[in-house]
Amino acid sequence: MLVSKNVEELKPYQPGKPIKEVERELGISDAIKLASNENPMGSSPKAIEAVRSILAEANRYPEGGCYYLRKKLAFLLKMPEESIVFGNGSNEIIELIIRTFVQPGEEILYFDPSFAVYPIIAKAADRNYRAVPLRPTTFEMNVDDMMDAIGESTKVLFLTTPNNPVGNYIPYPQLKRLVEEVSTDILVCVDEAYVEYATQDDCRSVLDLIRQHPNLVVMRTFSKAYGLSGYRIGYAVGSAEIIGYLNKTRQPFNVNLLAQTAAEGALDDVEFLTASVENNSQGLELITATLDRLGIGYVPSQANFILIHTGGDGSEVFQGLMQRGIIVRHIPHPMITEYVRVTVGTPEENAQFIARFEEVMRQLGRIA
The missing domain is CATH 3.40.640.10 (Type I PLP-dependent aspartate aminotransferase-like (Major domain))
Incomplete structure (x- = not known):
């Protein structure tokens, strides 16, 4: 055998889909990536x-x-x-x-x-x-x-x-x-x-x-x-x-x-770090307020992302959002298969996510 059994059986880490890959596959432009917990404000x-x-x-x-x-x-x-x-x-x-x-x-x-x-x-x-x-x-x-x-x-x-x-x-x-x-x-x-x-x-x-x-x-x-x-x-x-x-x-x-x-x-660059943390706090407030208004469950977050309960198969919401140019993360773990993880973006990205998320959830019949 060329490699050891543990390597043969290894399932490599699957990162969030890159923007260019999604745009190429779906023939779209201006996709928004909220999948990998990156800083939406760029680098310092x-x-x-x-x-x-x-x-x-x-x-x-x-x-x-x-x-x-x-x-x-x-x-x-x-x-x-x-x-x-x-x-x-x-x-x-x-x-x-x-x-x-x-x-x-x-x-x-x-x-x-x-x-x-x-x-x-x-x-x-x-x-x-x-x-x-x-x-x-x-x-x-x-x-x-x-x-x-x-x-x-x-x-x-x-x-x-x-x-x-x-x-x-x-x-x-x-x-x-x-x-x-x-x-x-x-x-x-x-x-x-x-x-x-x-x-x-x-x-x-x-x-x-x-x-x-x-x-x-x-x-x-x-x-x-x-x-x-x-x-x-x-x-x-x-x-x-x-x-x-x-x-x-x-x-x-x-x-x-x-x-x-x-x-x-x-x-x-203390100014950049402070602005990044403030952007995240404001983004979380906006997203959680929207989820509360829609009656959608989530896990309160202390990070730069939020785990949202979709009321059903989370992969369907993931796919629906991706078709609309919003890349989030669905993690096929048995405990969280009905959830999607969404990175907090810029104010503009958060607004687009909220609009597309409501659209997908209504299309799937998970909110009125």
Whole structure:
């Protein structure tokens, strides 16, 4: 056999459909993509300008350890420089964690549904993985369920909060309790990809717990609020020991020159970050007010997307919207098959989504 059984059986990650692909397939133009939780406001102007200024140097290898970016981020986070490692998106960070810390016969645990990459990477590495189901109906990520699931072979917990694709979160006091109660032999990895968008007081980062808990790792990305999805850059924060091991196993020059430079510029652009978060808050308010008016269910979100109950097969709403040039996401998970996930767009994009969504729902007979 050419490859191992786990690779043969692997089902790769399916991203949201690109705009150009949908326009080509359907013969349409001006499609709107609200499928991949990207920043609808684009990239930070300071990031763009910084990248333009460095293009002539792209014939050289980048700084291997992201020295200048790490220094700047450490200052902003008030963390030691040796406590930060960067990756080619947070996906690489997840892969590094599994490859570095999970040995054959050991397992990872994660809530389900959650970020689809956790089990994909584990399976590709031929490591064991187990899902802890969300509570039915409420979709709660119950920390007691996670702790009860821990077994003798458990090595890493992945907790995504706010949770993708649902949008809910684990309240800080519950996260703190889990971190304090879990054995120090288990790595607790908290994926905070959407934390910049959070507005609830108890939906906040656990960075402040790292100094007291050396088995805690916080993962973040520049893809969402900072608008750098196409550059592919994320990072992890943890104890110097944990980050030191990840630096041993990461590839040399794993973050390219343009990504490092763009991230530095983005960190300087507080105005852009603030505007992005405000646009998201206003967009969520508009969309949820419309759903309330129509009597349509949804999961309250602390992220830059919202999970909407369609009252039937969610794929039919997904297809109906796509035929009208609105690209959203239907995730064929048994728990959320009647839902679609919609990224918050610009005010104009949100208005178009609302109009087309009402049209599709009426056509399907799901609202009067």
